[in-house]
Amino acid sequence: MRLVQNMCTIAEYPQAGSASGDGCGGASSGRPRLIKIAVVGASGVGKTALVVRFLTKRFIGDYERNAGNLYSRQIQIDGEMLAIQVQDTPGIQIHEHNLDCNEQLNRCIRWADAVVIVFSITDYKSYELLSHLHQQVRQLHPGNRVPVVVVANKADLLHIKEVEPQNGLQLANMLGCTFYEVSVSENYNDVFNAFHVLCKEVSKQQITSTPEKRRTSLIPRPKSPNMQDLKRRFKQALSAKVRTVTSV
Numbered sequence: 500m501r502l503v504q505n506m507c508t509i510a511e512y513p514q515a516g517s518a519s520g521d522g523c524g525g526a527s528s529g530r531p532r533l534i535k536i537a538v539v540g541a542s543g544v545g546k547t548a549l550v551v552r553f554l555t556k557r558f559i560g561d562y563e564r565n566a567g568n569l570y571s572r573q574i575q576i577d578g579e580m581l582a583i584q585v586q587d588t589p590g591i592q593i594h595e596h597n598l599d600c601n602e603q604l605n606r607c608i609r610w611a612d613a614v615v616i617v618f619s620i621t622d623y624k625s626y627e628l629l630s631h632l633h634q635q636v637r638q639l640h641p642g643n644r645v646p647v648v649v650v651a652n653k654a655d656l657l658h659i660k661e662v663e664p665q666n667g668l669q670l671a672n673m674l675g676c677t678f679y680e681v682s683v684s685e686n687y688n689d690v691f692n693a694f695h696v697l698c699k700e701v702s703k704q705q706i707t708s709t710p711e712k713r714r715t716s717l718i719p720r721p722k723s724p725n726m727q728d729l730k731r732r733f734k735q736a737l738s739a740k741v742r743t744v745t746s747v
């Protein structure tokens with residue numbers, strides 16, 4: 500795993516639509532296709548722990564408020580090597596039911612090909628943020644169905660839960676998102692599956708959209724008629740007609 504940069508420099512990374520950032524650079528340039536994932540959610544829900552667990556299999560037990568780091572790693576999915584960039588974002592605050600989404604967070608969401616929204620089953624407020632965040636993603640990607648996975652974390656802390664995991668599932672279904680209940684501290688496989696499914700979804704989108712673009716550019720345009728040739732053939736036809744008329 501490689502920690503790329505602090506997210507302040509995120510703009511320096513390939514943007515969606517650029518040669519390596521639009522997912523179509525891999526096949527032609529030999530570079531692996533790039534998949535960019537933003538991990539968002541309230542403070543303390545386990546975003547950093549989730550990202551680090553996915554990338555290193557290790558669990559971080561310490562809590563340190565983070566400013567947002569960008570991690571990169573190559574992983575193989577369905578036989579293809581993909582370059583994954585995961586942006587960990589600072590915890591979001593909610594003020595009187597208004598989402599305090601700063602420009603930094605918006606930039607991360609805009610940058611991403613896919614989003615993981617994390618809440619903790621031990622924190623009802625973090626659950627309430629879920630639909631606000633989902634709305635924010637849809638607003639920042641108008642007309643583009645960016646895949647979103649909802650992760651309900653800290654499933655090992657059932658004795659202090661404030662949210663029924665079932666509620667998380669229902670809400671995720673309503674929003675059209677895939678749902679995963681995980682314990683980052685106890686289970687690596689569920690964490691891996693959540694990211695794996697997301698990467699597969701993005702990869703599928705990239706593959707289906709790219710050949711389409713290519714195909715349309717490869718379809719041979721009907722040749723514009725050669726005017727000289729048309730004139731010649733027209734003259735020929737005319738003179739043949741004239742000949743037929745005079746012979747009659």
Ligand SMILES: Nc1nc2c(ncn2[C@@H]2O[C@H](COP(=O)(O)OP(=O)(O)OP(=O)(O)O)[C@@H](O)[C@H]2O)c(=O)[nH]1
Binds near residue numbers: 544559563682
């Ligand atoms: N018991 C338990 N603790 C967890 C789990 N996931 C994360 N934690 C702990 O929760 C605390 C917060 O985790 P972080 O990953 O730092 O949370 P964060 O969402 O990145 O927090 P911010 O940086 O404030 O946004 C840490 O002490 C983690 O060890 C889990 O599945 N179970």
